């Protein structure tokens with residue numbers, strides 16, 4: 001395993017409650033990891049600690065060998081750690097193409113001085129088009145983003161999230177509000193992007209059919225701790241997971 005991220009004894013409490021309770025975790029390059037567990041398990045808190053939205057009470061986050069535990073989010077983004085939120089994050093009045101072009105241009109800004117403005121812009125437009133083709137929105141590129149169907153808007157969000165070419169992309173319930181077919185499409189897309197772009201995705205998802213069929217690794221959280229961590233078949237066979245959750249619905 002080529003290690004991308006390592007978390008050591010990470011803790012975050014709210015008042016008396018340990019939302020993330022001494023978690024150890026390692027993530028490899030270019031894998032799709034599903035983070036699952038019941039409501040209140042600490043999934044969102046963990047994502048917030050990884051993205052830098054929250055500072056931990058204790059423990060360390062090591063990204064590509066660098067201690068980023070205290071690094072603010074915008075500096076993590078520069079190192080390639082991005083996230084999406086449960087709420088929609090698109091510009092509805094801009095076209096689909098413009099929505100993706102903006103983050104592509106933001107990423108290119110550092111490189112701009114090496115190119116003439118025109119050739120840099122042309123390259124960005126091509127990049128954005130290529131990305132739209134990857135997420136299946138090329139045909140809709142001229143439409144206002146707000147006029148897309150709900151499922152297409154979530155695909156666009158995914159396109160926006162990967163347009164900055166993240167190394168680690170944290171997705172908190174990207175398929176919220178989607179039907180099962182749309183969910184499968186989005187997760188298949190995430191998996192393809194993980195492999196094509198060598199991006200590691202950590203994705204919070206509640207549809208267990210989708211998780212078990214598409215995730216390469218499943219991390220199960222419960223009460224701030226990691227209850228189990230393994231391949232879908234290992235998790236399916238895990239007695240503790242079965243005893244804790246068999247017959248229960250995985251919600252939250």
Ligand SMILES: Nc1ncnc2c1ncn2[C@@H]1O[C@H](COP(=O)(O)OP(=O)(O)O)[C@@H](O)[C@H]1O
Pocket residue numbers: 014017019037038039040041042043044045046252
């Ligand atoms: N900002 C906060 N203030 C107080 N308690 C919080 C806050 N964020 C989360 N919690 C609590 O921490 C626990 C874990 O929450 P969360 O990480 O959102 O779980 P999940 O995403 O798995 O549903 C819950 O009991 C929740 O109520």
Ligand SMILES: [Mg+2]
Pocket residue numbers: 043044045252
């Ligand atoms: Mg949550």
